Amino acid sequence: MKTACRVLSAVVLMILAFIPNVAGAKDFVVKPPPASLDKFYPPQSKEPKWVQQMHKLSGSFGGVFVNMREGDWENAEKLAGQFVEAYKETSEMVPEWEEYFDLDAAKNFAETVKTRDGEKIGKAAGPVGKTCGKCHGDHEVSVWAKYHWPSFHEVKVIDPMDDKEVGFDKYMGSLSGAFKGVTVNFKEGQNDRAHKAARTFKTKYTELKSTCSKCHTTGDVQRFYVGEPVMAALSGLVDELGKDKPDPGTVWKNVGIVGKEGCKHCHLVHRPASFIKERWEEK
Amino acid sequence: MKPARILILFSLACGMAGLLACGTIYFLINKKHTWIPEKLVELARQPDLLENPTAKRCGECHEAIFKAWEKSRHARAWISETYIKDSENRSKEKCLPCHIPRAVKAGSKPEPRLTQRDEGVFCIPCHMADGKMNGPYALYSPPHPTRQNDAYRKAVFCGSCHEKTYKEWQAAGHESTCQKCHMPRAEGRLVQNPVLKYFHAPKEVADHGFPHGAVGAGEIGLSVDIKPDRVRVVLLNDTVPHHVPTADNGDPRLYLTVEQFDTAGEKLDRVREILAPQQETALMYKKEVAFTYPVERGARRVSVRLEYKPAWSTEKTEVHNKSFTVDF
Incomplete structure (x- = not known):
């Protein structure tokens, strides 16, 4: 009996352990968006028309509920009408995504708003909201990756050490190499080499201020990632390694600031989209 | 009166009248243009x-x-x-x-x-x-x-x-x-x-050619001090009352290259500094910027070169190029 209970408990535990996975498991494939979307984003379009269309949809749909809560039924009906128009317009923009749209559900929603019955409106909004959610779930990440982040492999950098123009990926590789040159040599007690590597790293790292400023047009971003604390840490690192007996505490502290405040912040923001694009471009 | 005389007098009178007219126009345009009737002005527009x-x-x-x-x-x-x-x-x-x-x-x-x-x-x-x-x-x-x-x-x-x-x-x-x-x-x-x-x-x-200011030895001071253990290079923008180089979004640069060589001429060390507005390293007016590097073991010569590259070109021009013997 005891054994049977143990076996049953183990089976129940196993089932329980798997429930979240089974329930939450979902294959998530990030495929490139259809080429027909290109014409709604720069450079083919002067403005990002697709995202503007999304704002139009979201503004009118959400606006219905804002007005409902305020008892402004006249404007709620007006926005519901605008939503149906925008919804239809959107459904015709990307032929490959036409199936996501349910025009009858959208029209029914607008008609229901006229009843001024909150409960009925909420029910009618459900199927429309689901069509939005389904499309966003399937494509939002890929659209952002493709159109809202630049392609780093198209960015060129003039290497300040030899004035040669290299691709961004290659440049980042050499930057990483210089950084490792600092840490590896310092660990080995090769302070002269570590010092030279730190000088090279500082020059190469500072070059990114020029490179990044081509997209980051406001100084705020540059100050944040390649700003005062990081620049001070870089100078501190070079100065400390230039001493006869560098203090390991100061060296590692500055290495940490550069790595965490500089490299990591930037990588956290940019690398996910870059990874996706790299995979798409793999042949 | 002889016809020839009449012709000469007439020509002189015409010339005088012409000069007077030109003088009047010159005077009016340069001194009293408000006297010119608006209708006449409209005709010339x-x-x-x-x-x-x-x-x-x-x-x-x-x-x-x-x-x-x-x-x-x-x-x-x-x-x-x-x-x-x-x-x-x-x-x-x-x-x-x-x-x-x-x-x-x-x-x-x-x-x-x-x-x-x-x-x-x-x-x-x-x-x-x-x-x-x-x-x-x-x-x-x-x-x-x-x-x-x-x-x-x-x-x-x-x-x-x-x-x-x-x-x-x-x-x-x-x-x-x-x-x-x-x-x-x-x-x-x-x-x-x-x-x-x-x-x-x-x-x-x-001058509507908007001449670019000179970036030469007269504008950027360079002094080098070599001690047994270190080389100190000091740059000074002594004459240009804005950063050198300067740009809102362009990428002009000064390149400082310091190299050390042994007696055989073999390069022992090379270091590069970029002085550029986009890197916030451009030289401020009247503010010295110093760079210090350790002297390599066996170094006998130090060369210090400063070059300028405008934003619109990849060509560099030499600002300073000096060589020093390390002799301690």
């Missing part, structure tokens, strides 16, 4: 001059200014290869206001224009406002209305686009203005039209 004429059209009278402008960076603001590349084929919106300004006004960033883009920063954006040609002189010009504006002699006018440089200049606290160095004046005439030019008194005319 050329209406197309107020409808966004091309720079070439302006150059029909203002030939010298047009020729100088034609060679300037302003004329290449939209067609420069460097600009096209760095702006991703002119797609970056932030570049447009100053590369194709519609109307430049002192103290505010211009709006971009939709027409005549190939002309970049040309006559009309800077000089036409409220249906008049604006400039530093109060003068009368029959072909188009004019208006005098002191802003054309002030740095704030240039600062509407060259914002960072303007702020650097303000921080430098120097009395010289942008125009004094980059639009130097020389005695001349505003127009070169064979007839009209004589109706205006000669004036000091600003």
